[in-house]
Amino acid sequence: xxxxxxxxxxxxxxxxxxxxxxxxxxxxxxxxxxxxxxxxxxxxxxxxxxxxxxxxxxxxxxxxxxxxxxxxxxxxxxxxxxxxxxxxxxxxxxxxxxxxxxxxxxxxxxxxxxxxxxxxxxxxxxxxxxxxxxxxxxxxxxxxxxxxxxxxxxxxxxxxxxxx
Amino acid sequence: xxxxxxxxxxxxxxxxxxxxxxxxxxxxxxxxxxxxxxxxxxxxxxxxxxxxxxxxxxxxxxxxxxxxxxxxxxxxxxxxxxxxxxxxxxxxxxxxxxxxxxxxxxxxxxxxxxxxxxxxxxxxxxxxxxxxxxxxxxxxxxxxxxxxxxxxxxxxxxx
Numbered sequence: 092x093x094x095x096x097x098x099x100x101x102x103x104x105x106x107x108x109x110x111x112x113x114x115x116x117x118x119x120x121x122x123x124x125x126x127x128x129x130x131x132x133x134x135x136x137x138x139x140x141x142x143x144x145x146x147x148x149x150x151x152x153x154x155x156x157x158x159x160x161x162x163x164x165x166x167x168x169x170x171x172x173x174x175x176x177x178x179x180x181x182x183x184x185x186x187x188x189x190x191x192x193x194x195x196x197x198x199x200x201x202x203x204x205x206x207x208x209x210x211x212x213x214x215x216x217x218x219x220x221x222x223x224x225x226x227x228x229x230x231x232x233x234x235x236x237x238x239x240x241x242x243x244x245x246x247x248x249x250x251x252x253x254x255x
Numbered sequence: 256x257x258x259x260x261x262x263x264x265x266x267x268x269x270x271x272x273x274x275x276x277x278x279x280x281x282x283x284x285x286x287x288x289x290x291x292x293x294x295x296x297x298x299x300x301x302x303x304x305x306x307x308x309x310x311x312x313x314x315x316x317x318x319x320x321x322x323x324x325x326x327x328x329x330x331x332x333x334x335x336x337x338x339x340x341x342x343x344x345x346x347x348x349x350x351x352x353x354x355x356x357x358x359x360x361x362x363x364x365x366x367x368x369x370x371x372x373x374x375x376x377x378x379x380x381x382x383x384x385x386x387x388x389x390x391x392x393x394x395x396x397x398x399x400x401x402x403x404x405x406x407x408x409x410x411x412x413x414x
Contacts, residue, residue, distance in 0.1 A: 119413040126290075127297070127405050134298020148323050151315065159311035160302070245294060246287040253283050 099183035112181040125174035132167030133241045135160050143234030145225035152221045153230075186251070195247035202240040209233040263351040272344035282345060289338040293405055296331035299324050300401050303378065304394035309387065317390065321378035332370075355414045359407030366400035 093101065102108055111117055141147035142156045179186055186192040213220075213229045220227050226234075266272060275281040305311045306320050321328075343350055350356040377383050377393040384390065 119410065122413075123406055123409045126293075126409050127402060129290075129294045130297030130301050130402075130405075133294050134301055137295065137298050138302060151312075155312070155314065163301070163305065163311070242291060245290055249287050249290050250283055 096184075096187055099187040102179075103181055103183040105180075108181045108183070111177060118181070121174050121177050125171060125178060128167055128170040128174060129245065130167075132164055132171050133245065135167060136164045136241070137238065139164070140234040140237045143226055143230050144238070145231055145234075149224050153226065154217055154221050189251050191247045191250040195244055195251070198240050198243045198247060202237060202244065205233060205236045205240065260351065263347045266344045267347035269344055271341060272347060275341060275345035282342070285338050285341050289335060289342060292331045292334040292338065293408075295327055296335060297401060297405060299328045299331065300397055304398050307377065307383070307390040307394035309384075309390075317378055317383050318381065332367075350411070353411050353414070355407050355410035359404055359411065362400055362403035362407055366397075366404055369396060369400055 103112065111121070138147065139156055139160050142149075142151070142153055148156060209230075213227065213233070220230065225231060275285065302311070303317070303321055303324060306315075306317050312320060373393055374397050377390060383393075
């Protein structure tokens with residue numbers, strides 16, 4: 092039975108992991124795509140979250156913003172997930188040793204819980220509060236929580252590059 | 256380019272630049288704020304470009320959407336200019352030799368000029384949604400220029 096550390100070691104030493112890590116162009120391209128993918132994922136999600144908090148585009152029903160923006164957010168998340176997995180693959184040991192990576196994963200988990208709770212509870216009753224101003228407390232909470240968690244995820248992700 | 260060298264050297268020697276270089280945490284903190292600004296600014300540009308293309312929020316005019324987003328647009332641009340200058344001051348001499356940095360500054364100047372001229376016109380005009388060619392071209396150019404700035408910025412760390 093391999094330990095988590097050994098799995099990370101094995102992963103980054105696979106032929107694919109090594110060649111990606113040592114490549115002149117592929118690594119920067121994957122890394123840049125990951126960073127610029129933020130604009131599509133978090134940059135679009137932000138407007139949905141701000142609408143949920145009741146601070147933005149109050150005149151528009153939430154369902155319209157949600158239906159317009161979320162498909163693009165999902166495209167962005169797909170890009171982030173693929174490039175994120177590739178980045179982890181080629182430097183898994185560094186990630187294993189990084190406190191910021193652990194914080195990032197914990198916050199990503201909380202963001203996923205937040206999104207799942209929102210979509211399985213109050214989102215299903217949206218007909219009742221679509222045009223409400225301000226939106227119900229639970230919706231506002233989901234919006235603020237999402238904004239705060241994503242700020243944390245971005246800061247933690249960026250700081251993986253430093254050794255304090 | 257060598258005409259600008261004294262300016263780069265002066266920036267590198269300012270107390271702000273030296274203080275950021277000397278601190279363990281200043282650069283990462285400023286860099287993180289710079290990146291949050293990037294998320295908001297490119298997020299705005301993506302949403303407005305999608306509207307200019309007619310992909311999203313069709314029931315609302317580009318003008319209304321851009322008006323709602325304007326505080327975030329300029330808030331994030333100012334945030335990025337301020338944090339960007341601080342980061343630059345801490346490693347101005349490195350930037351002087353960086354072709355990525357030159358590319359980024361060229362894109363940035365063009366992006367800012369485009370933002371206050373053509374883009375401003377497109378997002379304040381009453382009839383832009385009836386001129387899809389103009390709207391789409393504006394969206395493509397604005398996205399290309401701002402993503403060029405982002406790409407050039409990331410590349411400073413690599414090339």
